Amino acid sequence: MKEFFQSPKIKIFLSVLLVLIMLSVFTRNVENNIISTSFNTLTYGMSKVTAAASSDSSSNLSYDELKKENEELKTANRDLRSRLVDYYEVKEENTRLWMFYELKKEHEDYALIPATVLRRDTNDEFGSFTIDKGTDSAITVGDPVMGENGLIGWISEADVYTAKVVTILSPQTSIGAIDKATGDNGIITGSAKYADDNLTMLSKLTSENKIKKGDIITSSGASGIYPKGMVLGEVIEIGYDTYDTSNYAVIKPYDDISSVLNVAVISDFEGQGEILKKESGD
Template identity: 45%
Template sequence: MSEFFKTFKFKLIVCILALLAGFMLCSALSDGTPFSGTEFVNRITNPVKEYASSASGFVGEKLDALVNASEYKDENEKLRTEIAKLRQDLTDYENKKNELDELQKFIGIKEEHEDVVLSNPCTVISRTANDPYASFVIDRGSEDDISLYDPVVTSEGIVGIITEVAETYSTVETVLSPDIAIGAICRQTNDTGIVQGNIKYARDGKCEMIYIDRENRLEEGSIITTSGASGRFPKDFLIGSVEYTEADESGLSSYAVIKPYVDIQKVSSVMVITAFNGQEAGNAD
């Protein structure tokens, strides 16, 4: 019998019993409730089961992604295409809406000036760098029946004239430029003169009206319109309002500083007058 206690089998049994007793004692100390051998085995194997389940789910997800990668790629590509189309549709809608808004603004021009022929709305696509007179380029040209020296307007008034024409774009010189001269009149007082640009006022978005009678009756706020005398611009289009008047250096006449009704330096959409009564006579001069 003594030989049995020395065998490896006995020692193994003792270790297992000691281990069981230790776990039972821990359980009793923790909540006062002993647990069976089955519970002991479960406590040992449950973490292993949980880890195995988690690993199985992870491996399953990776295998699914690997097996269906091509299908997922096709679906993503399809979604990207649909999103791009929706964005383009939204852009087209906004462009049409803006064009409609601009057309509605210019309806009044045709109502007040039945003789003029207007282009479709033109978008300002670039501005001339370092130009104090704020010239710019529009997105329409000879393909839209636009010609050299055609007047450029908005619903607020005169902007300038076309000074360069290509098939799909044109350059606009504005009323801030000294290269443009517009026959002008104040209908309230019948005082007349020539509106043109001057570097002295261009930076502030203003121009001047020169050759005004020294005994004029212009005052701050007087409305200046085109007189139609030169033939370059149709009659009775708004130009701007008088800020102040002064006698010129010669003392023989006066000049007035004019604030255009159109914000020349910020205008983004215009129309070109391609024909009006008296235009041919003006261009022949």
């Protein structure tokens, strides 16, 4: 308050006020009106100045408090953003889990690890891609990979946080398969001839096979690498390979492998590796 009255503006105001008071005492009524008007105008203007000065004084006095409050708000905003990111990650994870809920219900022995496609190998014509889960999530090389509608590949490489998936469109793939309608057996393997059209092949069929268009092909589970009964696709064409003199069927997977975004890795299932153990004598 002492600083307020020592302000130059206040001193000027008080001086002018004193002069006006003296004039009002020694002048006539008409002049008093003029002076009164001038006085009111001046006091109104000065009141604005003093109010502003008072406000500035208040702001200066609360600067530290305002600064502290601002820092607290910044901290709260950072925390809120972090919580929001966590929320979206959990929401996305739950979405992926729900995609494979029915699969888990039908196969309680499956250990499913939902994952998202990080990037695709543009140099691979067979659609291989990298997912955002790796050995840190218990994923190992050879694990089957599911799309929303069926088996679409397997883990070919894995590091701590990512893994590479080779698809059923690739010639690197070899999955024992069976026709659910006829019981005919064959091997699912990819071919450059069909990969661009999101198609694969059921090869090594006998000449007596009864496979027909529309039949559903599933994994046989014979090797112990893939679970039995996983859907691989539907027969759309029957052919004969003159090179190795065998019959084959063209299979259309139920997932568009080139655009799949969410997958589930089967890291464990009942009977996994049993055939391999028997063959190695373990």
